[in-house]
Amino acid sequence: MSDPRTTVGTSGLIFNEPLLFEQGSPGRVGFSLPPCEVPDKPASALLPAGLLRRDLSGLPELSEVDVVRHFTRMSQWNFGIDLGFYPLGSCTMKYNPRINEDLVRLKGFAQAHPYQPDELAQGALQLLWELERYLADILGMDRVSLQPAAGAHGELLGVMMIRAYHQARGNPRSKILIPESAHGTNPASSALCGYRVIPVKSGPRGVVEPEAVAALMDEDVAAIMLTNPNTLGLFEEHVVDIAEIVHAKGGQVYSDGANLNAIMGITRPGDWGADVIHVNLHKTFSQPHGGGGPGAGPVGVKRHLAPFLPVPTVEKQKGGEGFLLDADRPKSVGKVRAFSSSFGVMVRAYCYIRSLGPDGLKRAAEMAVLNANYLRSRLADSYQLAYDRPCMHEAVFSDAKQLPHGVKTLDIAKRLMDYGFHPPTIYFPLIVPGALMIEPTETESKETLDQFVDAMLAIAKEAETEPETVTSAPHKAKLRRLDETRAARQPVLRWRAKPGS
Amino acid sequence: MRYIPSTDHDRDAMLQAIGATSVEALFATVPESMRLRRPLRIPPALAEADLVRLVQGLAGQNADAESWSSFLGAGCYNHFSPAVIHHLVSRGEFLTAYTPYQPEISQGTLQALYEYQTLVCLLTGMDVSNASMYEGASATAEAILMAHRITGRRGVAVARSIHPEYRQVAQTYANQAGLRIAEIPVGESGTVEPAQAASAVSEETACLVVQYPNFFGGIEELEALAETAHRAGALFIVCVAEPVALGLLRSPGECGADIVTGEGQGLGTGMNYGGPALGFFATRERHVRHLPGRLVGETVDQEGRTGYVLTLATREQHIRREKATSNICTSQSLIALMATIYLASLGPRGLAELARRNLLMADFARRQLGKVAGVEPRFTGATFNEFVLRMKRPPARVLAQLRKKRILGGLDLGRFYPEYADCLLVCVTEQHRREEIEALTAALGGVR
Structure with missing residues (x-):
């Protein structure tokens, strides 16, 4: 206990x-x-x-x-980052700077209307223009659309642009290759654009092997969607070869930037051959998660895809100093939302980037990776690692060592609450049975990581000596485990007045 | 760096525990050839005080609705936001939590979203609402995709009186799904005529879509349009860009809507140069398993206490992958919370009074402005808090002259509608004072 x-x-x-x-x-x-x-x-x-x-x-x-x-x-x-450690893998729950909350409420932002004339929105437009350039340099891309309201929205836009690109060359193609470790949004976004999803198996080292891609690649494949670092927390080290294989058959490389936090300033998707990438401003760039939104999912593209960007884009006035919204893009895929962006989210990302600067961003990536490896190393004896090798920003374990005692991942997650921690992401990625995906981020101190390790080790011990304490957790939360089956079988999705009242 | 707690000492201790020689060594799997060999092209880090100065400078270059007299609406409305909203959503427990995957420690977000879902149902007159979506335009596009899934049909009829950017977004989504969009023209009343709608709807139509109040402030005849859609076996989708109007107007559900979508920005969240916004999405009980987005449902815990969880996840991408109802992952929880706090503060009386005030102020403005020589109402129908004026002089010139008096006179409709290139869309809310309307009237009279 x-x-x-x-x-x-x-x-x-x-x-x-x-x-x-x-x-x-x-x-x-x-x-x-x-x-x-x-x-x-x-x-x-x-x-x-x-x-x-x-x-x-x-x-x-x-x-x-x-x-x-x-x-x-x-x-x-509620539990939030402000209360404690929130190692929810793949969600990059880093500290959300408070000054950004103040700045977004300045009346020149909060009380600006999206249709006010460009000459009366120069500060907003300059901010968007500069943010686009910062993101483009971090990603190694030529242009970035700030329009998408979330990562999945960015994926959808990215796939739309890939489709428009192929269409303009005469054939939209019909398939998209997606590794089995990918987020569910990748196949769902592809399907929305009418593509058939072809799963790609990960190799024995947890990364996609070039041979696997080569075997599936043909001239009917529009693109591969590759998350790098992947959802196992591993760097897709063959990404350059994979990009060459896909490009050789005229395909495009879509990079899912959900895990960008591990590589800022260290390596750039555009330099590995990515043609399109979305990033999650609510993960890497500190937009508060808000209980599940709002976020934003800007999409970076290489030059050949820029004609298909959604409108409007922010441009510098020709021969002038000012900025303007430009809707003149004849090959554009159109628009994926009203107005130009989730502007408030852009302000926070801009402030975050300016607060850290180039060295701070790189240090954030380094510390995120160091913290994850520290947890990996300290927990490796007590929990089964999915892949026993250095990780990037997150480490994936499983419940294989606890299952013999009747304790599964869900129980470990619930028991962590009693110790004062938010559980990691569980049962994802799907290819690791009983996955526990731990992402500490760079904004946690060694003391916090040590407390978390102590809790995890104590739970591992409890699993052996008093498993029922773990399987009946949480004991200290406001509610005990909730009946999710009942919620789905007999859905009650709203309050209704009681008859006669 | 103030957001990174690790010291050099901590770093060394951690490296030692790992058995690594350096932080660099942890990146060994990143091939040498792929490393970035220069610093990022981003200006050097700023101290907090310098950041504040810089960003204040940027914000100060924008016109804002406090310092300017603005009559812009067109899908983004200037309503007063009570201080409690900002204070309550700034609580770290709401602000810094994520999607409530672990319900035992997320009941605050979950109960708030359950309340939000209920409020959306009450306002729209529908049975079920999801836990929110990105914003109004993409929510409406998702509704069209849902109608296609339910009916198996590929035709879509949309009123030309729908927000032009919503139509553009619908077209963008429809292109991917192979749907055909037909537009229903706008009549002299400023709304679509049910007879015109009838000729745009057939057995191949998945849905008929209108906006309520529409882009011109006009109020569509929902019941007749619902009948038209239903006669052809199509779904009737009503999109609401100005939810305050629902404090006064009959609910779309009462008028026969099958899906109601919209933009919740008007519910106390501020304009924010267009976002983040709040898409809402409600439908009938029988379509619940076709809904996109997150849903919160009531249940009990092991001890029988009422609690809330995310539910019906088998519709969603993380379970269904390419067979999901949508690719949508998260919602706009914090903005949904703002709308919930707003509606809780107003209550039925506050909302009805607020809606009536908008109607009164806009009606007063319409009468005053209609008296100006060279200015007349463009349409004949009733309107809520926006209306269209036809100008004898080019709207661009009129607006430029008004700007000299720190007035943003409205939207030049020629930007979206060549047929209304001589028109101005004007919005008036409870935020306007009578003297601002009088100043606009006088300024319009003085335009040369």
Whole structure:
């Protein structure tokens, strides 16, 4: 059992809090309007009665203090990076700088309208223009679209551009090669663009072998989508050869940049032969994850794909100093969202890059890799490594050593909560049974990593000596394990008023 | 570096534990030929105070709706955001959590999203809502793809009164899926005529799509359009870019919509030069397994206590891969939370009053501006908080002259509609004071 004197996980005064809809009192309101300065009339004097809504029943009636307490109490049921270590593999849960939250709220950003004239948005446009160049240099690409609202959105745009490129050369082709270790978004994005997905097996060292690609590559393959470093935390060391094989048959190389944090300033996808890459600003560039969005997934491309970029792009005025939004791109795939970008996310990424500078970004990558290898090395005796070799930004283990005691990955994950840690990503990648994917990031100190190691080692010991403590975890969270089967079999997806109330 | 805690001492201790000679050695799997041999072309690191100065300088070059009198709407609305929203979403427990994969320690996000889903259902009059999507235009495109999946048909009829960028996004998605989009023209009322819609819909039509209120502020006849769609076996999709209007207008669900999508930016999240925004997506119970995006559902824990989890994941990419309903991974949780806090603060009375105030202010402005010589309403139909004016003088020239008085007079419609190249789209909300409307009226009168 964990030592309560040294374990960071504990339980405190946690409130129960009913749904919004089960609270309040008729007539209560948490909002005020200024006095009406124009002639006051009922809506029915201005709109036909048939258009008007009869009621908004169900919406809660609360005062401001009710609202503040409701959400503050609920926030205390959440775990976030601000509270502790959050080694969720493939999600790069690094610290989110607070100054960026202040800067995004400057009125020149927060209260700017996307259709205000370019000459009255020069600061915003300059920021976007410079951010594009920074990302292009980090990635080794020629142009970057800042439009996509998430990584998966970026993938979709990337595949659209690949399709448009092939189409312009006469044949969109019909297949895309995707390693089995890839995120599910890769095949799903390809399918949305009408491509058939051909899985590529990883080799015995956890990376894609050139021979495997060569065997599948033909002139009907539009592209390969390769995540590098891959989801096993390993660098795809044959990527240059693979790119040559794909290019030789006229295919394109799509690089999934989800794991860019490991390589910033060290090596660049564009230099390995990538034609397209998306990056996740909410992973590598510190946009807060917000409980699952908003993020952003800019897409970098090589010059030959630039004609297909979505509109508008930010350009420098010809012969002038200013910046403008340019929608004149006849071969563009179109648009994947309204307006030009998730601008607030761009401001945060810009601030992050300017705060770290070239040396800081490289150091971030180095420390992320060092921290991951430190955990890999310290946990290797107690947990089964998927591949026993140095890793990049994350290390993938499995529950193979605990299974004989009846303890599986899910149990280890839940037990970590009692020790005060967010669990790693579990059961992904799919090719590692019982995977535990641990990504520490660079913003954790050695002391935190050591505490986490202590907890993992204690759990490994518990698995042998008192497995039921692990299999019945969590013990200290607000709730015990939840019945996910019931949630899916009898879906209750919203509150409804009780009949007669 | 202030965000990286490791000291040289820590680094050496860790290297020693690993048995590595240097940090460089950890990158041995990156072939030498692939290493970057120069520093990144990024300016040197800035101290926090210097960063603030730099970024303040950039922000200061933009016009903002506080210092300027702005009548721009067109899918991005200037509504007041109560201070509690910013304070509550700044709590690190909300801000720095990720997708609630571990429900035992994510109940705050999960309950908030469950409340959000309920609020979207109540506003739209639908049965189920997902936990949010990127933004309104791509949510509408996803709805079209969903209609295609449900009906197996490839035709799509969209009203030309839908936001031009939403139509462009729909076209971009439709191109990938091999769908054919036909446009329904706009009548003199500023809305589509049900008879015109009927001729655009056939047995090959997957869905009929309209915006409510539409891009010109007009209010489409939803019931008649729903009937038209349903007669042909097509789904009826209603997209809402200005959700505040739903405080006053009949819900799309009540009028026969099968899918309601939209943009939640108007619900207290600010304009932010167009993003991040909030796509919402609601539908009927029978289509729930076709929904794209995350869903939160109610359940119980081992001790029988109510709790919430992500559910129906078998629709999603991480399980279904290429057979998923969408490639969407995460949602816009924090923005959905902002909208939830906003609606909780307003309640039914606040929202109804706010919507009525928008209607009153815009109606007042429309009457005042209509009196100016050389300016007249372009359409005859009723509108919510936006309306179209036809100008005797070229809108670009008018807008340039207004800018000299620190007024952003609206959107030059010629940018999107050649047929309305002489028109201006004007938006008025509760944020405008009467004197601003009077100043705009006077300035328009003075345009030469």
